[in-house]
Amino acid sequence: MNSTTMVSSLEAPRTRRLRTTGGLLLALVAMLMICAPLAIYPLFLIKILCFALFAAAFNLVLGYAGLLSFGHAAFFGGAAYITAHAAKVWQLPFELAVLAGTAFAALLGLAFGTLAIRRHGIYFAMITLALAQMVYFMAVQMPFTGGEDGIQAVPRGYLLGIIDLRDITAMYYTVLGGTILGLVIIWRTVNSPFGHILSAIRENETRVTSLGLKPERYKLIAFTLSAALSGFAGALKAIAFQLASLVDVTWHMSGEVILMTLLGGMGTLIGPIAGASIVVGLEHFLSTSGLPITFIIGLFFVVCVMMFRRGLFGELKALLERSRS
Amino acid sequence: MTDIFGVPIVVLLGQLLLGLINGSFYALLSLGLAIIFGMLNVINFAHGAFYMLGGFAAWLLLSALGIGYWETLIAAPLMVGALGAVVERLFLKRLYRVDHLYSLLLTFGIALMLEGLFRHVYGAAGKPYPIPPSLTGGINLGFMFLPMYRAWVIVASLAVCIATWLAIERTKLGAYLRAATENPGLVQAFGINVPFMLTATYAFCVGLAGFAGALAAPLYQVSPGMGSSVIIVVFAVVVIGGMGSIGGAIVTALALGIIEGLTKTFYPAASSIAVFVVMVLVILIRPSGLFSREA
Numbered sequence: 001m002n003s004t005t006m007v008s009s010l011e012a013p014r015t016r017r018l019r020t021t022g023g024l025l026l027a028l029v030a031m032l033m034i035c036a037p038l039a040i041y042p043l044f045l046i047k048i049l050c051f052a053l054f055a056a057a058f059n060l061v062l063g064y065a066g067l068l069s070f071g072h073a074a075f076f077g078g079a080a081y082i083t084a085h086a087a088k089v090w091q092l093p094f095e096l097a098v099l100a101g102t103a104f105a106a107l108l109g110l111a112f113g114t115l116a117i118r119r120h121g122i123y124f125a126m127i128t129l130a131l132a133q134m135v136y137f138m139a140v141q142m143p144f145t146g147g148e149d150g151i152q153a154v155p156r157g158y159l160l161g162i163i164d165l166r167d168i169t170a171m172y173y174t175v176l177g178g179t180i181l182g183l184v185i186i187w188r189t190v191n192s193p194f195g196h197i198l199s200a201i202r203e204n205e206t207r208v209t210s211l212g213l214k215p216e217r218y219k220l221i222a223f224t225l226s227a228a229l230s231g232f233a234g235a236l237k238a239i240a241f242q243l244a245s246l247v248d249v250t251w252h253m254s255g256e257v258i259l260m261t262l263l264g265g266m267g268t269l270i271g272p273i274a275g276a277s278i279v280v281g282l283e284h285f286l287s288t289s290g291l292p293i294t295f296i297i298g299l300f301f302v303v304c305v306m307m308f309r310r311g312l313f314g315e316l317k318a319l320l321e322r323s324r325s
Numbered sequence: 326m327t328d329i330f331g332v333p334i335v336v337l338l339g340q341l342l343l344g345l346i347n348g349s350f351y352a353l354l355s356l357g358l359a360i361i362f363g364m365l366n367v368i369n370f371a372h373g374a375f376y377m378l379g380g381f382a383a384w385l386l387l388s389a390l391g392i393g394y395w396e397t398l399i400a401a402p403l404m405v406g407a408l409g410a411v412v413e414r415l416f417l418k419r420l421y422r423v424d425h426l427y428s429l430l431l432t433f434g435i436a437l438m439l440e441g442l443f444r445h446v447y448g449a450a451g452k453p454y455p456i457p458p459s460l461t462g463g464i465n466l467g468f469m470f471l472p473m474y475r476a477w478v479i480v481a482s483l484a485v486c487i488a489t490w491l492a493i494e495r496t497k498l499g500a501y502l503r504a505a506t507e508n509p510g511l512v513q514a515f516g517i518n519v520p521f522m523l524t525a526t527y528a529f530c531v532g533l534a535g536f537a538g539a540l541a542a543p544l545y546q547v548s549p550g551m552g553s554s555v556i557i558v559v560f561a562v563v564v565i566g567g568m569g570s571i572g573g574a575i576v577t578a579l580a581l582g583i584i585e586g587l588t589k590t591f592y593p594a595a596s597s598i599a600v601f602v603v604m605v606l607v608i609l610i611r612p613s614g615l616f617s618r619e620a
Contacts, residue, residue, distance in 0.1 A: 068426045115605060118612040122368050122425050123564060127608065130561040134601040141594055251557065255433060262430065294441030301434025305427050306416060 055272035057229035063267035066202030071132030077249030079231030084244035105231020113223035150245030265311030348582020349482035357530035373556025379538020394457035405535025451546025567614020
């Protein structure tokens with residue numbers, strides 16, 4: 001499946017070439033993202049960045065550890081609530097508010113993971129979904145979340161106490177920096193020995209156990225890390241949009257992040273980012289067209305599952321590898 | 326008036342009745358989910374959407390064609406079941422060989438499509454469906470007033486559940502089904518058309534969801550969101566009961582409906598999360614589910 005996990009000395013040059021192509025592509029994307037606010041509305045770009053990080057974090061559990069979580073909205077939206085509350089009511093500075101949201105998501109991830117990893121496969125998906133729905137109902141009822149209104153008019157504050165984030169360009173580059181930080185953490189994790197063990201668990205859990213490792217522990221660490229990074233994305237979004245609302249904790253949101261990852265290609269680094277851009281762009285376009293968004297998102301799911309299960313970049317990678325050999 | 330922990334007994338019984346009704350809908354739905362999972366190895370996320378379709382079929386048959394309740398109760402499940410058969414033949418069938426996760430994602434996509442389509446065409450607001458004249462009114466039991474329609478819902482859904490359970494556990498057809506769950510290749514070798522059996526099973530279980538939807542129409546309003554709000558609770562029910570036993574699924578569903586009703590009486594704020602809290606406790610104490618055979 002994943003060629004990078006079993007690089008033999010013979011295959012090394014090809015893999016290296018693939019890596020350089022990937023590296024060049026990433027550098028190009030980074031350049032584009034730095035210049036992008038000149039051409040495109042920054043708040044829209046911020047939305048893409050937040051969802052790209054969210055999808056990439058989600059991919060860590062689905063694409064690398066092979067765990068289908070149907071409850072990631074709880075981390076994304078839950079962290080948004082905590083960050084918004086911390087910034088608005090506790091008046092914490094930007095960094096601490098984001099940190100509070102991220103830490104909350106990590107703790108929640110640890111709790112969800114501990115429970116859900118006790119059951120395998122399909123049950124894992126159902127348990128995470130049910131747990132996330134519990135968080136949704138709590139968000140509806142707890143007084144601090146503001147019910148249907150959500151937490152509005154969240155102050156953006158200052159980056160490092162100096163840079164005023166009310167300026168949209170400053171906000172954009174801050175979110176860009178945060179997203180890149182998150183993506184680097186994911187990239188480092190995936191390419192570390194830890195990441196290789198995760199892939200091995202996905203391929204053959206019994207064999208990993210037979211090597212004397214404890215798959216549950218690895219899965220739990222990956223799940224918690226993924227939850228924390230999803231929370232980080234949600235926290236950034238709450239500050240940038242100055243809003244935490246129920247939309248971000250619904251099961252539709254959990255479904256959307258699955259679609260982003262599936263569409264772009266699970267188990268690839270760049271796939272979820274591309275998938276997130278496509279889905280956010282599509283929704284932006286559809287929101288003014290009067291077409292039913294939910295229906296079209298559902299249609300994308302069906303088409304993806306039936307026609308190209310490896311996603312855009314998964315298919316591309318397979319095509320490249322086939323043409324090289 | 327007698328009180329229990331400060332709650333009038335009439336209120337308590339009323340909530341218990343509501344809980345029992347919710348529980349019978351959970352039972353109809355989780356029964357179908359459990360059978361589909363047992364036979365097809367598919368978690369049918371679209372189950373809630375098919376339940377919603379059953380409600381809409383009832384409403385459309387009445388408002389557009391003037392077809393009455395009793396005919397609808399037969400027609401709606403047949404229509405939903407037929408659609409289910411199409412879905413199985415066109416899509417699910419091709420996914421049996423790949424990871425289970427893909428069939429879950431496929432049915433999730435279908436659920437979104439159905440919900441989105443109905444929301445687009447009919448709006449999010451609920452559509453009222455009148456209680457059939459023969460079931461209006463109620464019986465005074467002395468200690469409480471029992472509306473006829475509610476009694477009918479409990480009786481009808483339990484009867485269907487028990488009939489399904491008996492059909493699977495006690496008849497020859499059921500024996501084939503159970504055998505095909507264990508070893509489809511061998512059953513096919515005995516000359517039984519297993520692919521057809523899979524389609525029929527899916528259509529039947531989805532039809533059960535449609536039946537539940539039609540049954541629910543006069544009780545709750547028919548709306549595009551009615552399926553997705555119930556399916557997640559039903560998933561929790563399935564996690565609690567474990568999918569190994571059909572009888573277990575029915576008992577768990579009813580018990581959870583009652584627990585939900587009790588929470589609504591004593592601590593209303595927690596009623597929407599009661600089922601999930603029970604799920605967490607069960608995972609901690611008996612991870613494989615209460616009625617699971619795998620334990």
